[in-house]
Amino acid sequence: MKKTTFLLFVVIALISGYLIGNRINIFSNKPSSPPYTYNFQTPKELSGESTAFSEIVKVVSPVVVNISTSKIVERDANPFSDFFDDQFFDFMEPHYKPKKWKERSLGSGVIVSPDGYILTNAHVVEKADEIMVTLQDQQNFKGKIIGSDPKTDMAVIKISIQNLPTIKWGNSDNIQVGEFVLAFGNPYSLSNTVTMGIVSAVGRANVGIADYEDFIQTDAAINPGNSGGPLVNIKGELIGINTAIFSRTGGYQGIGFAVPSNMAKSVMNQLINQGKVTRGWLGVTIQNFTPELAREFGLKKSTGALVTEIMKNGPAEKAGIKRGDIITELDDKEVKNVETLRNIIAQSRVGSKIELNVIRDGKPLIIDVTITELPQDIAQTVPRDQEEKLSTEENALAGFSVMNLTQEIATQLDLSRDEKGVVIVRVEPYSVAEDAGLKKGDVIQEINKKPIKNINDFNSVVSRIKKGDTLLLFINRGTSKFYITLKGYS
Numbered sequence: 001m002k003k004t005t006f007l008l009f010v011v012i013a014l015i016s017g018y019l020i021g022n023r024i025n026i027f028s029n030k031p032s033s034p035p036y037t038y039n040f041q042t043p044k045e046l047s048g049e050s051t052a053f054s055e056i057v058k059v060v061s062p063v064v065v066n067i068s069t070s071k072i073v074e075r076d077a078n079p080f081s082d083f084f085d086d087q088f089f090d091f092m093e094p095h096y097k098p099k100k101w102k103e104r105s106l107g108s109g110v111i112v113s114p115d116g117y118i119l120t121n122a123h124v125v126e127k128a129d130e131i132m133v134t135l136q137d138q139q140n141f142k143g144k145i146i147g148s149d150p151k152t153d154m155a156v157i158k159i160s161i162q163n164l165p166t167i168k169w170g171n172s173d174n175i176q177v178g179e180f181v182l183a184f185g186n187p188y189s190l191s192n193t194v195t196m197g198i199v200s201a202v203g204r205a206n207v208g209i210a211d212y213e214d215f216i217q218t219d220a221a222i223n224p225g226n227s228g229g230p231l232v233n234i235k236g237e238l239i240g241i242n243t244a245i246f247s248r249t250g251g252y253q254g255i256g257f258a259v260p261s262n263m264a265k266s267v268m269n270q271l272i273n274q275g276k277v278t279r280g281w282l283g284v285t286i287q288n289f290t291p292e293l294a295r296e297f298g299l300k301k302s303t304g305a306l307v308t309e310i311m312k313n314g315p316a317e318k319a320g321i322k323r324g325d326i327i328t329e330l331d332d333k334e335v336k337n338v339e340t341l342r343n344i345i346a347q348s349r350v351g352s353k354i355e356l357n358v359i360r361d362g363k364p365l366i367i368d369v370t371i372t373e374l375p376q377d378i379a380q381t382v383p384r385d386q387e388e389k390l391s392t393e394e395n396a397l398a399g400f401s402v403m404n405l406t407q408e409i410a411t412q413l414d415l416s417r418d419e420k421g422v423v424i425v426r427v428e429p430y431s432v433a434e435d436a437g438l439k440k441g442d443v444i445q446e447i448n449k450k451p452i453k454n455i456n457d458f459n460s461v462v463s464r465i466k467k468g469d470t471l472l473l474f475i476n477r478g479t480s481k482f483y484i485t486l487k488g489y490s
Helices: 002-021 052-063 082-089 261-274 291-296 315-319 338-347 407-412 432-436 455-462
Strands: 064-074 100-111 117-121 130-134 140-142 144-149 154-158 180-185 193-204 215-218 230-232 237-245 256-260 284-287 305-310 326-330 353-360 363-370 400-404 422-427 443-447 471-477 480-486
Touching (some): 052 180, 144 261, 256 261, 284 338
Antiparallel strands (some): 130 140, 471 480
């Protein structure tokens, strides 16, 4: 009897342990599933059940080429040392560096047409005296530059051969962060190399590589020699051209950049068909929003492009765009920042009409603009610090002093003699003004959207400002005009 009771106890304990361990409520009619579901399925590419990546490599590898360039480099002659160099370095061969030598470099490219057109980076073939293209089957051909566009760092070369395999184009506008990508190229002369990663970010700008930047960022390993090679998605479609890496050592550190395929294709077609790239022009200067600027202009978010200057007789002036307008959309495409607007305008067809959604004084407007060609004489310049010694007239405001902008001072500052405003003649160290970025030589032409033509206008506006107000200043700094906020008036 005791044995039977013991066995019964063991059975009950086992059943209870099972029910508790699996959280089964025997008194409930509800299903015993947890209060959430997790239906994620491992992609086939990672499950070991698919050879998708290797199939992509088989298809893409034949369209990837090795580009080897060479150029003659000359050493500057020193008239005072040539004789001694010639006598002394006769004994130093082969350590002596000659006055002329051949410099070689390597890069990559991707075949885009059966008749031998190849897309690569401009810096790969820049100033090359000779270009040698090696196909996957080790055939060598001399390459000819069809066109180059340093502003996007793209170039097209051609080799004399027919019936080549070509890459399939993808739509880079559809790229999603987190997508798998493969990078092809010839890093460190290791031909036919492929690496895998994901799209880390899109729309990267202000990287400092080219004038027009809209880079795809990836962690797929890109190294010297990969430049010009294709970046493809898991369909084997071209979505970018590997261009640069961010590195403190010169090697891979997990951050690489590629020119989006849509931008590359537009540049390529123009180089092939016209021999040059023609860019659209709106005729404005623009700046990005900071959270402080957004609040001053009544915006809920810091997106859009703020118009700071209108070019005379340009498309914007003819269409009625004004300084202080905020461009939020272009043909139903959101304008997130200055780079977005600049890239869209640059790629717009000359003569085409675009529709701009604009906010002016808090009210939405729609303005139609006809795009014209970017004038060749318009170049971006970097604002320079002003070092002129100017006399001072005390009108202290949050750590800086100003005086009237005279014609003589305007000339010293490389401004038009017709410019009006007050010029900053001193900025106090460690002041709010210095923190905001104001500099000696800056010309204030507006405060809180009110025009400042002289010191009287300045004093009149300043006298109505209360302690704690945030000032919205419009600044003319040599070659740049922009808005800036000044916090903490006292």
